Amino acid sequence: MVPCKAVLMFLLSFVLSVAAHAADSLHPPSGFMQPPAHRVDAAKTVNCPAVPTPFTGTLDFRSKYEGSDSARATLNPQAEAAFRDQTQNITAMESLVSKQVIAWARSGDPRYVACVVNTLSAWANAGALTGAAANHTGKSLRKWALASFSSAWLQLVFSPAHPLAAYAAQQETVTRWLSQLATLTASEWRDLPLDKVNNHSYWAAWALMSTAVVTQRQDLFDSSLAIYRTAMQQVDAQGFLPNELRRRQRAFSYHNYAIQPLVMIALFARANGVDVTAENNQALQRLGAKIIASLDDPAPYAQQTGVTQDRAFLQHTTNLAWLEAWCQLQRCDTALNQRITALRPLQNTRMGGDMTHLFAAKHDGHD
Template structure:
């Protein structure tokens, strides 16, 4: 009798536990209300207002990236399909910051899908047929955004990654070509010491923006390899020069004085997750300086790049 009672209690406990697990998973995958538009004040113009305005979109991206990080692909597709069906983020933008935010968001959505195993993608082709036209609309809006195109700086390079990543997912060569043109603008701007003149003009944030500019150039170069295009070789290995400049600055921030005498200020994330470019770059180049810089910072997680970059792009580090 006692053993039978224990078995019944165990079965009930298991059922309750499974029910709670399913309930928690369901809550975790609940699709948040789609945002019609993303139109925050400028990051530097109104920091508090900016942080409040982007919170719903960043929350969605965090939920999406965590689903991808844990290989919950059905949840990942639920989230993207829910926002795609609402044509989220495609409403009017009155300022300028929203164009950057939508570009970054679209890049993240595409990078998440690029992490998805091929068999999962094939089994969910009907759902992707809902998602990819929405991503294409985001990419076209990014391509045509004068608020980005006139800048000719790191935001153009990020727009290039947006176009190449979404173009790769949607198999749209016109988007890939437009993205490559923007990446090449950045590559051609890299000087003999790895400097970017427009980013040097950022004064005490110059080092930060060199680091920030390098991210989309490296990831675009990686995606371009799938097209048989080697962006790493262009402008006499320019991406490598910029990577070397940033690597030296991570090792010794004072080394950046050769680019500008202005004392540099970094954001807390500049030498943390915004060094996520090191993962694919090390996998390709095996730069012997990078393991010591990568190891204590792993895992890299960047909200614009689909979540856990280490999991998606990293390789074992040589001692």
């Protein structure tokens, strides 16, 4: 049977994509290199949202846990409100970029690409987020934003549709800026004392990994894996992270938060020929299995901390979007697959956006 024209065109675009990236030493998992859907509706109005004002000042923000004890688990409503106000342009920018890339992936409409290019170029040309970080929260905002921008941008960079072909100058500008942010992020999160290496370091490592692929910087890839391996050594025999257990009533929540970037790093490492899942006797599997087993009853974390666990984070599906990626690393049983299916589509801005789009096809056995 002769393949249809659409199949032939897809195969041709895939071959061209492989050729285009043949010289690249680093690449993302296959889900990040999918062609977009072809549902362009020329009659549809696509209005690019206004670009949030680039944040060019000192990264000096209040912590939402300001005034809390050493557990850093009690929210300060006034400080949280101030934090949200201070960082609204940054988080709005993260959301805008992610949503536009998702819209492009679902439609193939090049107008969404133009939105992303213009938006990120504006921040790159302004040197946004490259100022000094005055405190821990400032450093945190930089690496979170970097994770959002790079994990979205690389989908355009590696698409077989070559959506950035008409934007060579802007692509160079954005890539240079992301590289600059990554250099700052790497310097801020390396060589920390072990008692300070926690979920923040893991998210910094994920930002470095996604940017390593965008910029083809092996040093960032290596720095990311170094933090990942430190994280794996922190996982104890029972699957707990001692530094996250300190968060008392939020220990379960922070274990769930900590694993998200680690799963992404492991997937990106595997895509580049490095299998890190065996580290510390399969520590990542222990960590994930403990979290998943506790989704309906976090008693293990209550027993470890001596306090009832706050499960409010489970009300937001973005906090479980990592499960789509997890099922690429581990064989997921029927019960977990059913839980994931019921939650779809799962999205998380800082891990690449539409996680169901990026991983579900392969997860469901269609790739």
